[in-house]
Amino acid sequence: MTLAEQAATPRVLISPERLQERVAQLADEINRDYADTQMLSCIGVLKGSVFFMTDLLKQITVPLTVDFFQTASYGPNKTPGEVRIRKDIDLSVKGKDVLLIEDIVDTGHTLRTVLALLEFRGARSVKLCALLDKKAKREVKIEVDYYGFEVEPVFVVGYGLDDAELFRNLPYIGVVDN
Ligand code: 5GP
Numbered sequence: 001m002t003l004a005e006q007a008a009t010p011r012v013l014i015s016p017e018r019l020q021e022r023v024a025q026l027a028d029e030i031n032r033d034y035a036d037t038q039m040l041s042c043i044g045v046l047k048g049s050v051f052f053m054t055d056l057l058k059q060i061t062v063p064l065t066v067d068f069f070q071t072a073s074y075g076p077n078k079t080p081g082e083v084r085i086r087k088d089i090d091l092s093v094k095g096k097d098v099l100l101i102e103d104i105v106d107t108g109h110t111l112r113t114v115l116a117l118l119e120f121r122g123a124r125s126v127k128l129c130a131l132l133d134k135k136a137k138r139e140v141k142i143e144v145d146y147y148g149f150e151v152e153p154v155f156v157v158g159y160g161l162d163d164a165e166l167f168r169n170l171p172y173i174g175v176v177d178n
Contacts, residue, residue: 008176009174010157010158010167010170010174010175010176010177011174011175011176011177012172012173012174013151013156013172013173013174013175014149014172014173015172016171016172019055019131019148019159019171019172019173020055022148022149023052023055023056023059023131023148024059026056026129026146026148027056027059027060028059029146030056030060030062030099030129030146031059031060031061031062033127034062034097034099035062037062037097038063039062039063039064039065039096039097040060040062040063040064040065040097040098040099041064041065041067041091041093041096041097041098041099041123042057042060042064042065042066042067042098042099042101043066043067043068043069043089043093043098043099043100043101043118044066044067044068044069044101044102045068045069045070045071045100045101045102045103045110045111045114046068046069046070046087047070047160047162047168048102048103048104048160048161048162048168049101049102049103049131049160050160051159051160051168051169052101052103052131052148052159052160053066053101056101056129064099065091067089067090067091068087068089069085069087069088069089069114070085070086070087071083071084071085071086071110071113071114072084072086081107081109081139082109083109083110083113083114085113085114085117092121093118093121093122093123094121094122094123095122095123095124096123096124097123097124097125098118098123098124098125098126098127099126099127099129100114100115100118100126100127100128100129101129101130102128102129102130102131103130103131103132103160103161104130104131104132104133104134104151104156104161105128105130105132105133105134105138105142105144105147106134106137106138107137107138107139107140108138108139108140108141108142109139109140111128111130111142112140112142115128115142127145127146128142128143128144128145128146129144129145129146129147130144130146130147130148131147131148131149131159131160132147132148132149132150132151132156132173133147133148133149133150133151134150134151134152134153135150136152136153137153149173151173154175155175155176156173156174156175157170157173157174157175157176158170158171158172158173158174159171159172159173161173163176
């Protein structure tokens with residue numbers, strides 16, 4: 001491996017083993033909380049949540065459906081707070097118990113927008129599950145019901161999270177050191 005390639009390899013922040021251990025704990029919690037639920041609507045926010053969501057849902061024992069939103073920020077400067085729905089969900093959420101699955105909660109604007117939409121459409125209940133929570137960066141009040149790890153306000157990649165579309169396939173959460 002060249003020096004340039006080594007420099008480009010993100011430093012490990014959360015190892016694959018710690019991720020898998022925590023995902024299993026979250027699945028246990030969710031299985032307990034939804035034990036009496038007939039059907040759980042699981043909705044991921046593309047693309048970052050996909051790796052986490054598939055690992056998590058394989059361990060959920062409640063009957064469930066899978067759906068996705070894709071969001072984006074408006075404008076060339078990606079104005080925070082202005083969230084656009086790029087891809088809508090396919091299934092109705094009216095009267096459903098929804099588990100919204102996100103990779104990381106940062107300012108909270110994305111989840112607040114999606115939450116408002118789910119409530120507007122008549123979901124019976126909505127709970128949030130995020131792998132990572134950057135609490136220090138929060139701009140809007142968002143209650144995360146299940147989260148894997150709290151992280152410092154640094155830019156993280158891997159396990160679904162990208163840097164200009166790269167690094168999603170890393171099996172760990174890492175930091176790109178400049
Ligand atoms: P929020 O609306 O909470 O500010 O932002 C949430 C979205 O911003 C996440 O779903 C993710 O796509 C992106 N994001 C926030 N922090 C990070 C980070 O540290 N790394 C990466 N790759 N994406 C992030």
